Structures are given as structure tokens and as C-alpha cells.
Amino acid sequence: MPGIDKLPIEETLEDSPQTRSLLGVFEEDATAISNYMNQLYQAMHRIYDAQNELSAATHLTSKLLKEYEKQRFPLGGDDEIMSSTLQQFSKVIDELSSCHAVLSTQLADAMMFPITQFKERDLKEILTLKEVFQIASNDHDAAINRYSRLSKKRENDKVVTEDVYTSRKKQHQTMMHYFCALNTLQYKKENSTVRTSISFFKMGSENLSEQLEDFLANIGTSVQNVRREMDSDVETMQQTIEDLEVASDPLYVPDPDPTRFPVNRNLTRKAGYLNARNKTGLVSSTWDRQFYFTQGGNLMSQARGDVAGGLAMDIDNCSVMAVDCEDRRYCFQITSFDGKKSSILQAESKKDHEEWICTINNISKQIYLTENPEETAARVNQSALEAVTPSPSFQQRHESLRPAGQSRPPTARTGSSGSLGSESTSLAALSLDSLVAPDTPIQFDIISPVCEDQSGQAKASGLGGRRTNPFGESGGSTKSETEDSILHQLFIVRFLGSMEVKSDDHPDVVYETMRQILAARAIHNIFRMTESHLLVTCDCLKLIDPQTQVTRLTFPLPCVVLYATHQENKRLFGFVLRTSGGRSESNLSSVCYIFESNNEGEKICDSVGLAKQIALHAELDRRASEKQKEIERAKEKQQKELTKQRQIEKDLEEQSRLIAASSRPNQASSEGQFVVLSSNQSEESDWGEGGKKRESEA
Secondary structure: OOOOOOOOHHHOOOOOHHHHHHHHHHHHHHHHHHHHHHHHHHHHHHHHHHHHHHHHHHHHHHHHHHOOOOOOOOOOOOOHHHHHHHHHHHHHHHHHHHHHHHHHHHHHHHHHHHHHHHHHHHHHHHHHHHHHHHHHHHHHHHHHHHHHOOOHHHOOOHHHHHHHHHHHHHHHHHHHHHHHHHHHHHHHHHHHHHHHHHHHHHOOHHHOOHHHHHHHHHHHHHHHHHHHHHHHHHHHHHHHHHHHHHHHHHHHOOOOOOOOOOOOOOOOOOEEEEEEEEEOOOOOEEEEEEEEEEEOOEEEEEOOOOOOOEEEEEOOOOEEEEEEEOOEEEEEEEEOOOOOOEEEEEOOOHHHHHHHHHHHHHHHOOHHHOOOHHHHHHHHHHHHHHOOOOOHHHHHHHHOOOOOOOOOOOOOOOOOOOOOOOOOOOOOOOOHHHHEOOOOOOEOOOOOOOOOOOHHHHHHHOOOOOOOOOOOOOOOOOOOOOOOOOOOEEEEEEEEEEEEEOOOOOOHHHHHHHHHHHHHHHHOOOOOOEEEEEEEOOOEEEEEOOOOOOEEEEEEHHHEEEEEEOOOOOOEEEEEEEEEOOOOOOOEEEEEEEEEEOOOHHHHHHHHHHHHHHHHHHHHHHHHHHHHHHHHHHHHHHHHHHHHHHHHHHHHHHHHHHHHHHHOOOOOOOOOOOOOOOHHHHHHHHHHHHHHHHHHHO
16 A cells, blocks of 8 residues: 555564664554544544434424324314414424434444444554563563573573573564554554445435536545555564464574584674673673664664664774673673774574674674675785685795795894885795794784793893793782883784794795784684783883783794884784794794784884884993903902002012111111011021031031
8 A cells, every 4th residue: 555654574573773763653553543543432422412313303203293183272162273383393203303313323333333343443452562572572671681690500401591582582473463453454544444434425415416426436445445555464464473483493493503604704794682781880791682783884772762873983994702600601892993992792592603703803804894894804804715725826925035046045143033014135045844833833812921831031031931921910029020121112012923934034924924924824714812001111111911911922022033013903903022942853943923002003013113223222232341350350459469469569669678778787776776577577587597517507
């Protein structure tokens, strides 16, 4: 029927706020129809009462006219003319009374009965279905809340799952029948009103003109057409309901079978209900169930009952990862591009959880701006899947740069490497086997500092076996290692993975490691990323827990031999750390660490380069200072030796003078004067006298 909107029965399972808003319009229309029909029924009831009163009044008038001849008036006589006239007139009045009685019956049957039937059957059915649907909707919301609070230990609770299945099926079926009744109400409203009008016009139709008969005939044809269209639509909606009930039965389960309903990773638009985490205090939080949908590069939210949705977050260049939150399943966190805003949401099933993460990742890469977003997303995901196998083009690209008959020269690199801006004059011939060790395991998460063996890092950094405090507390007499550092720059990063590499002398090592780690994450469906604060100083790089301020990992700056950003995605960056030990036979091994930042990859590389320059200048200054100190120590030593030589010469001169003085005869003066010799001189004199005695004895 033209001009009549219908409630979409196909969207009852999704039960979006838009559908609920449209349902509210139809319910408001049903309430207006009910009020109008009540008023129309009251007006017709007044006509019916007035017709009954008129019929009773004419009947009483006819009766009184018939009884005129039986009246005995004191002054009146027998007037036959008057009596016959009144008798004739009473017959006419009696006929009018009969007509009014017939009209009253016709009013009751033709006008009031359709209105009463429409009120008692159709409108009452609408009210009953509305109450049943409200109860089913409340039961479904309560079941979903119980299922969302289900802990990981009880994730296979059959009672709660069966409750969700039953309540969802009941709500869906009730909602479909309720929509069908509201759609049919529009036809029944017009059918009932037109039937009442036709019946009203048909009363006394033998006294009507031919024009009104044509008018009533046209109205009757219109009513028949409306009724046929209504029957056809009702039959179509009933068939649609039956088909949807059969097709939607597997979807009533809260966590559907992934083999029957695979995850679609190529979406750039998605909508559905999610639980949003809202902090109410330092520890406590609440979860609100709202309808979320993507619109371009924005994530919108809409509560049930709202007319339109509001902006929840800008997801262009954002990051999304799966998180564990309050022992709830299927949670993921969205962090804005600047890191200032983050939201934790909970999906209903594992399928929705992965699809939401994939959709937001696709939107974050701005795939939705292309002409065919889903095809572009499919190509990107297919490229990620194919990236696990070695790419021959990568090897051929480097083999083509190798000079003919020239082998790769051995490189012994001790200095640091620059970022992408510093390109070598000639590319060494690289291959996949020379970049990454075969069968190298990938580490996708950062091990906690409490259980991590950091002996290798401690040896590399020269810190010995210093213990890391797991509570982030420092001793009273212990000074922070980076307090005296000139450079302190903090960045928000997310750890993607690390793996051992064979080479550490070209940025292609970092690019190949990024490719393999991203491809492995796509294949194994790993979306979780550990967020940390990267502190760049002149001594080391530190990964710090943003909540507890515990140092997760420490990378000594001299061991960072290579760092680079991705060629296309500037948010990705990595560095190669040369440490002792590893899977290789040599004592040294190289491990490449890959991170994702908030559009600050080049800034981090520039900061690391600045830190290495400052460290290099500090080392040069230290060496110059040590050399100057060595020169000063040599001068001081030479001065001490010279002073000692002079003292020895002075002592020899003094001894010579004393020996010369002791060789002269000692004559005592008359005044009793004598010469006082020192202990050395006295010993020498004793030795001389003893020698003279030994000579005389001989």
C-alpha cells in the first residue's frame, strides 16, 4: 500500500537502536489510533443512544396519538374527523419509529460492531504483544549481562549459555510477530474506518440518489483492494518470519561455531552491541551495554532509546589490541593516535571479538578511503598471509645488486648504524637466509622482570648480577642509573615481537623482521600488544611498565647496533641488539626487537641517534680526560723522580763533606771544644777504626 512504511522484520535479530527508534514511532502511531478509535466509538455511541431515544420518543408519540379516541374530555364530543386524522398520523409516526429502530440496529451492527471488534481484537493484540516483547527484551538483557560477567574459569557454563539461547530466541520470535502485527495494523485501521463509513452511508440507501450510489461503489472497490493487499502482505511477512526463524536458529547461541560462521577480516564497517568499561573509582568500574557502529574513521555509540549516535572515538591511526580486564572474556582496548584516550570494550563472542579488532585495524590504516574498501582489505590481508613464505623477489632484488664474481666481504662493525636517512654507497648482497636464522622462534610478548633471566643483559650492560626490584622501589642509598644522563625522552610504544637475526649491518634486517613478525601475527590471530614507555637516555633504552613503573627490559646503548623505521608505515620501528650467547655458535648474537608507536617511529630513531652521538662525544671527552690525566700523572712521576735524584745527590755531597772532615786529626781545643758527628758519620768512623785495627793485627 503506497505511503505506509513498514518495520523491517529482517533486522529484528540485530535489534539496533535505529530499529528500536522506528519501533517507537509505530508504537506511538498505535497509541494515536487507539485514542482516535475510542473517541470515534464514543461519538457513534452517542448517535446510537440518540437513535434509540428518537425511536422510543416516536413510538411513545404514536401510542399517544392512537389513544386519543379513548380519551374522555369533559368538554369534548365525538369528533370522527379528528380521530381518523390522528389515527392516520399515528400510523406514519409508528412507521417512523420502526425506521428509527431499524437504523438503531444498523448503527449497532454496521458502525459500532467493527469499531468494537477492532478495539477488542486488533488493538488489544498489539498491547498484549507489546507487554510480551518488553518482558522478553528484559529477560534477554539480563541473560546477556550474566553471560558477559562469566569468568574465564566458567566460560563453558551450559546453564548460562542455554539461558542466552532461550531468551534470544524468545525475543527474536516475539519481536518478529510484534512487527508483523504493527505493520498489519495500518491496513486494519483503514479497513475498519472505511467499512464503518460505508455502513453509515448505506443506511437508508433506498432514499439516496444515484451519485451517492456510485460513490459508495467506488469506496467498496477500494476497501476490497486494501483487503487483498493486506492479505498478500500478511502472507509474505508470515513466510519471512518462518524463513528467518529457521536461518537464525544457530545465531541464537552467544558464541557460534567458527567453522559454520568464519571470521570476516576484510570488513571496514561493523555494528553491534558491546560492553563499555567505565571507571567509577581507583579500582572499581562498571560496564554499560551500548550499540556501537563505525562511520568513516569514527567509532560511534548509541544507547537504546537515543535518536542518533554520538562520537565515541576517532579511530584513524589508532591502535587496537586484545586485553585481559577484570576476568572478563573477549575484551579489547582501542588507543587513539596520540595516546591520550583509550577505551576498553567487551564483545559478546570470539567471532565478534576478532571481527571488531580486524575492522578497527582496517579503518586505522584508512582503507575505507579507497574505492573498493573490502577488496583492498582482502588484498592487504592476503599479502600478510603470503608474507610468511620466503619472497623470491626480495632475494632477486639484492642478488641483482651483487657485482659479478664478487663475494660478500666479511664485515666487522663496532660502531652504531644510522636510520633510513643514511644509505650505504653499495648494498651488500643479502638473502633471507643471511638475514634471519632458519627456524627462529618469535617472541610476541615481554616476559615479566620477576621471572625473566636478565643475566645476559646484565653482562652486556656491565652491571654484574644486580637484582631488579619487582615492586619498582629503589633502595635509600641506591642512585638511579639514568639520573645523571643528559637525554631523557619518553615514548609510548607497543611490543610486536622479537627474533634472532644473522646480520646486523643493514636496515633490510629490520624490514625483513617486521615482515615476518607481522605475517606471523596475522596467521596466528595474535592481536595483543604489550604497551610500555620507552625511555631513551645516553646510557641505555628502557621499557617501563606505564602503571607500576617497573623496568621490564633494559637495552644498553652500546649494544644497539642498528635501528630503523618501516619504509611505508612510520609507526613501526625496530632495533638490533647485539648480546652475548644465543643460538649461533659464536659468542655474540643479534636480536631484532620490533615496536609500534603513535606516529613517532622517526622521532624515536632520531632520539636514539642523538643519544648515541651524545654518548660518543661523552666517550671521546672521557678518553681525552683520561689521556690528560695520564700525561699529568707521567709529569708528576717524572717530577718525583727528579726530586728524588736531587735529594740523592744532595745526600752524597753531604756525605762527601763529612768524610773529608773526619779524615783530618781531631785535636781537642783548650776550651774543650769537640766535633759532633752524626750517626752515619760515627758508624763510618767506627768502621774506619775497626779497619785500621784489623790491618795492624794482620
